[in-house]
Amino acid sequence: MLPEDAVELARVLGAWGVRGGIKVKPFSAQPEALLAARRWWLSPVPAAGGSTRAPGERPLCVLTIARARMQGEAVVASARELADRDAAQALAGARVFVPRDSFPPTGQDEFYWVDLIGMAVRNRSGQRLGTVTDLIETGPHCVLCVQPEAPGAREILIPFVEAYVDHVDRAARTIDVDWEADF
Numbered sequence: 562m563l564p565e566d567a568v569e570l571a572r573v574l575g576a577w578g579v580r581g582g583i584k585v586k587p588f589s590a591q592p593e594a595l596l597a598a599r600r601w602w603l604s605p606v607p608a609a610g611g612s613t614r615a616p617g618e619r620p621l622c623v624l625t626i627a628r629a630r631m632q633g634e635a636v637v638a639s640a641r642e643l644a645d646r647d648a649a650q651a652l653a654g655a656r657v658f659v660p661r662d663s664f665p666p667t668g669q670d671e672f673y674w675v676d677l678i679g680m681a682v683r684n685r686s687g688q689r690l691g692t693v694t695d696l697i698e699t700g701p702h703c704v705l706c707v708q709p710e711a712p713g714a715r716e717i718l719i720p721f722v723e724a725y726v727d728h729v730d731r732a733a734r735t736i737d738v739d740w741e742a743d744f
Contacts, residue, residue: 563602566661568675570595573603573657574635576650581643585636585657590698594664594673595636595657596629603655621655672729674703682707682719682736685727690717690742709742717742 570588577584587595595601603621624640643649664673674696682690682705691709697718707717719725719740727737 563604563658564660567602567658568594568661568664569656569658571636571657572606573652573655575653576646577632577637579646580639581645581649582637582639583643583649583652584632585638586634587636589674590634592631592636594659596631597665598659598663599626600624600659600663601626601638601640602658603652604658606654606656621652670729672731676731677705677721677729677736680729680734680736682717682738684738684740684742688742690719690738690740693736696721705736717744 570592571585574584574586576582585595589595601624603624605621622642624638624642627639627641629636629638643652661675667673677693677696680693682693684690689710691707691714693705694708694716695706697704697706703721705719705721707719708714709717717740719738725739727739729736
């Protein structure tokens with residue numbers, strides 16, 4: 562079974578080399594969590610319209626990662642369970658999950674995107690602007706996608722930079738910003 566706190570971090574592209582290595586496409590430009598994890602849970606790609614992870618979903622397999630490193634924009638890894646190229650190639654297309662509790666710790670003002678999604682956002686006036694539903698990577702910085710609670714209200718995009726983000730409270734799951742609802 563997939564761990565309750567499993568987070569999808571990559572997709573298997575196919576085999577790497579002739580000794581059973583695999584090549585994966587990470588969803589992050591900085592895949593430290595994927596590189597640090599010693600066990601990866603692999604699941605098949607869901608059917609069209611399927612959810613990203615069903616509760617209690619059975620993994621295709623669990624890999625014990627012996628080594629993982631960056632190779633260009635991909636990650637290549639070797640696992641004890643993969644004896645040859647054919648075994649590795651059979652995993653092409655699988656989704657790669659890692660338990661959230663195995664992620665490396667972040668610094669004081671560093672956050673994993675998965676931790677920000679679902680947080681409530683409020684401005685300096687105490688007005689609740691909505692909930693973080695996604696983040697967008699723009700190059701120089703990320704942008705919070707905030708969905709207001711009012712039906713039909715348009716999404717609010719807030720740059721995730723010190724100039725606009727006053728405080729992120731991990732325990733309370735809130736983000737305080739210098740932003741107005743009508744910006």
